[in-house]
Amino acid sequence: MSSPALEIIGLHKQFGGVAANDGIDLILETGEIHALIGPNGSGKTTLINQIMGILTPNSGEIHVFGQNVAHRPIHTRSKMGVGRSWQIPSVFPDLTVAENVAFGVRAALGLSAGWWTKALTEDVTDRVDKLLGQAGLRQVMDAPAGDLSHADQRKLDVAIALSSDPILVLLDEPLAGLGADETTHMLTYIRKIRANSTPGPKRTIVLIEHDMDAVFALSDRISVLVEGKIVATGTPQEIGQNPIVQHAYLGEA
Amino acid sequence: MTPTTPASRWAIALLIALAAAPVFSALAGQTFYVFLLSKMMILALAGVSLNWILGYGNMPSFGHAGFLGIGAYSVAIMSMRAAEAQGGWLATAFVQLPIATLAAAIAAIIIGAVSLRTRGVYFIMITLAFGQMLFSLGVALEPLGGDDGMTLPMYSTLGPADLSSGPVLYYVVLGLLVLALAGSHRLMQSPFGAVIRGAKSNETRLEALGVPTYRYRLAAFALAGAVCGLAGALLANQGGYVSPALAAWTHSAELVVIVLLGGAGTLFGPLFGALAVVGLEEILSQLTEHWRIIFGPILILVVLANRGGISGLFRARTNV
Numbered sequence: 220m221s222s223p224a225l226e227i228i229g230l231h232k233q234f235g236g237v238a239a240n241d242g243i244d245l246i247l248e249t250g251e252i253h254a255l256i257g258p259n260g261s262g263k264t265t266l267i268n269q270i271m272g273i274l275t276p277n278s279g280e281i282h283v284f285g286q287n288v289a290h291r292p293i294h295t296r297s298k299m300g301v302g303r304s305w306q307i308p309s310v311f312p313d314l315t316v317a318e319n320v321a322f323g324v325r326a327a328l329g330l331s332a333g334w335w336t337k338a339l340t341e342d343v344t345d346r347v348d349k350l351l352g353q354a355g356l357r358q359v360m361d362a363p364a365g366d367l368s369h370a371d372q373r374k375l376d377v378a379i380a381l382s383s384d385p386i387l388v389l390l391d392e393p394l395a396g397l398g399a400d401e402t403t404h405m406l407t408y409i410r411k412i413r414a415n416s417t418p419g420p421k422r423t424i425v426l427i428e429h430d431m432d433a434v435f436a437l438s439d440r441i442s443v444l445v446e447g448k449i450v451a452t453g454t455p456q457e458i459g460q461n462p463i464v465q466h467a468y469l470g471e472a
Numbered sequence: 473m474t475p476t477t478p479a480s481r482w483a484i485a486l487l488i489a490l491a492a493a494p495v496f497s498a499l500a501g502q503t504f505y506v507f508l509l510s511k512m513m514i515l516a517l518a519g520v521s522l523n524w525i526l527g528y529g530n531m532p533s534f535g536h537a538g539f540l541g542i543g544a545y546s547v548a549i550m551s552m553r554a555a556e557a558q559g560g561w562l563a564t565a566f567v568q569l570p571i572a573t574l575a576a577a578i579a580a581i582i583i584g585a586v587s588l589r590t591r592g593v594y595f596i597m598i599t600l601a602f603g604q605m606l607f608s609l610g611v612a613l614e615p616l617g618g619d620d621g622m623t624l625p626m627y628s629t630l631g632p633a634d635l636s637s638g639p640v641l642y643y644v645v646l647g648l649l650v651l652a653l654a655g656s657h658r659l660m661q662s663p664f665g666a667v668i669r670g671a672k673s674n675e676t677r678l679e680a681l682g683v684p685t686y687r688y689r690l691a692a693f694a695l696a697g698a699v700c701g702l703a704g705a706l707l708a709n710q711g712g713y714v715s716p717a718l719a720a721w722t723h724s725a726e727l728v729v730i731v732l733l734g735g736a737g738t739l740f741g742p743l744f745g746a747l748a749v750v751g752l753e754e755i756l757s758q759l760t761e762h763w764r765i766i767f768g769p770i771l772i773l774v775v776l777a778n779r780g781g782i783s784g785l786f787r788a789r790t791n792v
């Protein structure tokens with residue numbers, strides 16, 4: 220049997236007196252879109268911070284395609300195919316939009332950052348162009364990222380996450396702060412992301428989102444996090460009917 | 473910055489004027505200005521190197537003059553040996569300048585490897601501390617004059633000439649400065665430069681894209697140290713002597729001022745900064761011995777009024 224895309228065992232992360240993640244177990248099959256929902260402060264971002272390597276767990280294991288990565292540095296996890304977006308768009312404000320996505324493209328092509336070549340060589344530009352086209356940012360590719368509107372920075376944030384061609388994509392509230400049209404665009408975009416890993420298997424996506432319509436429309440399965448614990452996992456239908464979930468979370472929404 | 477911005481047009485005009493300056497000063501019989509402009513350009517070269525880490529990369533080193541010291545003392549030691557041997561290969565600039573550069577590079581790798589594990593104020597403090605260590609090392613080097621430093625027994629030779637000649641030194645410095653500026657432009661537009669500029673604002677995100685940023689920042693720190701060592705080797709020849717004061721923290725601060733005043737993270741900022749600092753020092757020190765009292769506020773005003781320094785002033789004016 221092949222290893223699941225992501226397997227989390229007994230993950231625990233403590234911030235002072237707060238157990239932000241309190242014994243999390245989770246398995247993601249390759250190619251699924253798995254939504255993580257839960258009230259503010261329930262530990263969703265903390266969880267993906269540990270998957271990416273930005274935070275180190277106090278205890279527990281994180282297996283990415285069968286390898287325990289819980290204590291590996293961030294950049295090696297990227298090399299293993301993990302990529303993420305940020306809840307608050309996290310771009311390189313002084314750099315152009317094209318430069319923002321070029322880092323990941325170069326890393327995906329196995330190019331180290333040379334001293335003397337141009338930053339945007341042809342093979343890089345091709346993929347930069349494709350990524351920005353998909354994100355709907357081609358027109359602004361030469362603008363400094365810091366000058367973009369919030370919605371465009373959000374799109375750019377997701378495009379940067381995809382630039383390194385990850386096969387396990389962690390999206391932290393990709394719809395936050397978007398208007399209706401932009402939300403529709405982003406939903407289409409996320410659906411495309413899954414199919415688009417070239418070549419090879421479908422991308423596996425962890426989707427943190429407060430927009431329940433989007434969550435129910437997009438995801439294959441949903442896990443509900445409350446106070447650092449997963450209280451339920453299931454298909455959208457199962458989660459929609461789960462009384463604990465309705466009480467703990469959906470009821471308030 | 474591309475070579476078509478207003479700041480870069482001014483900078484290129486300035487470089488052309490610098491290329492012609494020795495001719496005019498010779499005609500006017502004012503060779504002192506060649507001496508002064510050489511010093512200015514050497515400080516600009518050191519500023520260019522500091523700009524890579526402080527300006528583009530947000531690595532605020534306050535010990536950068538330590539590398540000036542290493543470069544200068546490398547030349548002093550080699551020239552002592554060469555003087556004992558009455559010349560020989562160790563006397564030539566083609567040997568002395570590369571070795572001085574290399575010595576500074578090695579020191580920068582060691583200092584950078586430690587310092588770059590810290591951030592912000594800690595980085596400032598630790599680079600300051602390393603700078604002071606190098607200063608103290610100079611003071612402790614009794615055979616090289618200790619506290620007082622020493623006069624170079626002989627200057628770096630360059631074919632039949634040597635760098636004691638004002639115009640020869642001047643054009644060597646100008647040539648190296650132009651090379652460093654061209655290299656700076658190329659470097660910062662390269663993937664390597666993009667990593668340095670990107671790490672300035674968002675290192676975590678770079679790491680999450682598979683870029684091991686520490687390595688690249690260390691390489692930038694080493695390169696900056698190396699080029700500053702080269703500037704130190706030139707400075708030894710310009711002044712004809714070396715002393716620990718070259719590596720003193722006040723000198724490091726002067727380099728920081730050159731970068732900030734000229735416009736941190738702009739291609740030609742260090743050139744403007746060096747011209748302004750050396751020029752102001754010269755003018756104000758003739759007016760009063762307490763010239764720093766005037767110099768300080770001018771500096772604070774320029775930097776506060778305009779975050780982009782002098783390069784930023786050009787931009788602001790053309791935007792109106």
Ligand SMILES: Nc1ncnc2c1ncn2[C@@H]1O[C@H](COP(=O)(O)OP(=O)(O)OP(=O)(O)O)[C@@H](O)[C@H]1O
Nearest residue numbers: 234237239257258259260261262263264265266306
């Ligand atoms: N770096 C940190 N230091 C201290 N406490 C933290 C840190 N990061 C998160 N926390 C705390 O951990 C808990 C979980 O936070 P987390 O950001 O993971 O929640 P979340 O589910 O992503 O919430 P939201 O929906 O608001 O984004 C909160 O109580 C938060 O205050």
Ligand SMILES: [Mg+2]
Nearest residue numbers: 263264265306
């Ligand atoms: Mg969050």
